[in-house]
Amino acid sequence: MTAIGSTVTIDVSVDQEKNCQGSIGAGETRADVRHTDATLYLRGDEQYWRTALKQQPGAAEETAAKLRDKWVKMPANDATTAGVCDKQGFVAAMDEDESERQGMKRGSTTEVNGEEALKLTKETSGGEKLSLYVATEGEPYILKTTTEGGKNPGGVTFSDYGETVNPQQPPADETVDMKELAGEQQT
Template sequence: MILYDGDTVHMKKRVTLAVAMTGLLLAGCTSGKSAEAQAGPTASASAAPITNGIPALTAAEILKRGSNQVKASKSYHVTGKITNDGSTMEFDFKVAGKDKIGSLTMDGGKMEMLVVGGSQYARMDKSFWTRMLGADLGKKMAAQMKNRWMKTPKGQENKSLAQFFDAVDVDKLLDETAASPGLSKGALSEFNGTPTILLSDADSGTSVYVATTGQPYVLKVGDIGGSNMVFSDFDKEFAEIKEPAAGEVIVVPDTKKKA
């Protein structure tokens, strides 16, 4: 479970992000079509090219293998959206090892996020500042920041920002997804042109698509409410993951508790 320290952010819906992300872990995505066209003789012929052996495993084994394969990849692109209590959050991240770059968009506000060499950077637009701090203080903060990045150096901590980075820790999301109970194997299908097997749970609405050819990546996970998390661009280079210029950065205070 990802914890969210709401006391560090002054906004009416301060828990929405963590709740939404946790909802993704507990629920999953819309189950999608069951690939009925693969029934009968045609289905047997289309199943023949399977090469990675994933369909022969149990649902739990498939999900664990798929999650581990994503985490073991050199890099990947993950996009999606979360819907919860009438609010929608969209996210788009490119991840390379421990480094990442991307953004969260919610209630009309956008927060850009960057992790390079253990340092965390965040940059918010006026709407996001307003959502966090209220109209007056949000407006002042946006004017003061002048679209610069806030930096938390490696080894330091800023709790107000750390909660957002924790909420989009994909390794944690995958670990909890892999621990989801109740999933069973479904039909052989396709997702974005890649042959997959569908894992689903009728009770919770969970569904996960795992590649059945090549590397057994998890390709999609989400829930019956329309939330989803989609993976692509494995092992590609993302040149945009780099430190900002010094003039575009403000270092924020360290709020880590001292021993």
Template sequence: MASHRKLRAAAAVCVAVVVTGPVPAAAAAAPGLAPGPAPLAGTAAPTPGDPFAGLTPDQIADRAVEATQSATSLRMKGRIVSDDQPLDVDLALNDRNDCTGRLKIAGGTAELRRADDITYMKGDETFWRASMGSQGMPDGRIAATVELLKGRWLKVAPGQPGSEDLGGICNLKALLDDLDRDKDEDRDGTRDPDRGTLTRGRDGKVGDTPVATLVRKKPGGETSTVSVSREGEPYILRTVKTGGDQPGSITLSDYDKPVRVTVPPPGETVDLAKLNRGDPA
């Protein structure tokens, strides 16, 4: 559970800036999550007043996935690795595919907003140069594009190259659907024999919220830890992976809080179609 495959694939699209056109299928291969805090160790008896008393780790996981998938909005913060490139993400998103937040890569920063299926991205020079350079864009075109986008938002409308893929990072339903992938693998008989067994670790806290800790250890030293709220709805509050080649951490918060997206004014945007044709902005 909580594999974040779709989140990692969507992050790859942000690295491959949409002004270069659609991302090849290879670019959407699932990279890993970046280093995060170590999981809580050991196997412990539940703490008093435990809402999961009498449940197996798999039953707790089922409840957590069901609750988390029912969320209408949340905030997602953490680090993702795409093609060995760390990408920091801090986004608030809802079930209408609206989102707002920031991305950081290669020392550069970009703001991302999406509303009414239109995506807006505003990056600093470092962000745009790193993104375009990673796609092999000629230096001359990079310089001209960076100058055109300085202080302005790149606007990507539905149907334009990269719109659907770029919007994937704001697709709450798709990201949360992926939490249940392990269970689907069991149902269709293709369960990965090396994915390990889910156990319950020591209870702890994420911020001020007490959590139950689910741990899955795989052959080769990879450990995945999921922190499930013990107060209110059993939402997933943090996922951590250590060991293996894709360690990392994602924290989920602000469940069901409104996501308010401010659409940039037309005078501060550059339309992707005009950019690709070389028309004046």
């Protein structure tokens, strides 16, 4: 995936209830992510938080130092991280106009991470080429998606379907609540 001139990498394990754990990276920065009990937590170094908070001039430096290496409890509606642990939403966002899936052309059989997959392709109305790689054995899971051309070229690989995801809530003494921190800065 490409976002604002830099490559974004997301490596998370997700279940049907949106519980997840893994990491998010952008360029040289990286943060650990957990979503459990309907709460999202991120933990990054000071550089990660400086980059993430650059839209808040002045407060970014001070806030980044407070958040360094802490688990940050994020608001449930935070737009920048809301979809990280929502596999269904993530897949749907790649194909917001569901009609794009209609008329996909069947391609050749190929291999994705050691699994046989059927490649389905379609040119979208926006000039992008959408490719879905679907498992040919067992459940027809999506193993990989790619988008070429257009504004957001990139790809996502899915694996380990059916694996248990059991993220633990971080300890209270290692957690900072973003809503509480925002309240401190307004007073």
